[in-house]
Amino acid sequence: MKKVLILIGKSFEDRELIYPYYRFQEDGYGVEVVGSSAKTTYIGLHGMPWETDVGPNDVKVDDYEAFVIVGGHAPDKMRQDPALVKIVKDAFDTGKVVGAICHGPQLLIEADVLRGRKATCYKAIVTDVKNAGAVFEDKQVVVDGNLVTSQHPRDLPVFVKSMLELLE
């Protein structure tokens, strides 16, 4: 079964986990959720609890077709975990589809994969994204090669649709 990995941490944006979690399943993907440790429950910004399926050491990047970096305050936590940063780096190095929404690009900055890439993000981190070498575009969704970025939960429909189109 084709698989998708969703990256979360403490105070993830609830909707940004929930929508891709079910949407990729609808198209026949197995979806797994990773955090800094396996079988750990993180609480979303709005209160939704979610238990991770796997920890970083369980992840073989080649086993997944795509990676989703959820926003909220979680990326601020995830970027401090070198094992999660390495997953993102490896996903880029092997040409996997990577989606990041809202504050999700903070993890892309930490993995140093934004140089010369077109991308968007939540308004608070636009300067950081530019300083990391990205060409910022103020759009609901930006697709550059295998990288898909969006700004806000309201962009979820076009964000996930764009990822699915890359995977076709």
Add this chain to the structure above:
Amino acid sequence: MKKVLILIGKSFEDRELIYPYYRFQEDGYGVEVVGSSAKTTYIGLHGMPWETDVGPNDVKVDDYEAFVIVGGHAPDKMRQDPALVKIVKDAFDTGKVVGAICHGPQLLIEADVLRGRKATCYKAIVTDVKNAGAVFEDKQVVVDGNLVTSQHPRDLPVFVKSMLELLE
């Protein structure tokens, strides 16, 4: 624009609102959320706040292609509001696609639209659904004519997909 109406109330199941809310948008539908009053914020079972777009008096059933009844504790509240029950009755009478998940069928019971219909629901209310005249089936999703029912948030992918297929 084709529209879908989602029915919620206090303590709605967060995921059961969030998934259809974005999924129907992905397929080009305008999605509106109705509760007992317009511009009112209800808090989900897991803490997600959501403001309604419209109240029952703003709703013309003919303006919508489909109706989604969200589960959680909300249906126990919604069934006590005759204006919301009437929306469901009218949706049935005019042959609209109606989906109900989890405790959502409580609102179908109150509208007395289950007689002779195949349906499923959350395990707690199986007896009520049978007593209301439905032919209960223990499946993730049951489609009978224009009625789509499911049991649990884990069924969301097939629940919404089944509704979309009816609308094609």
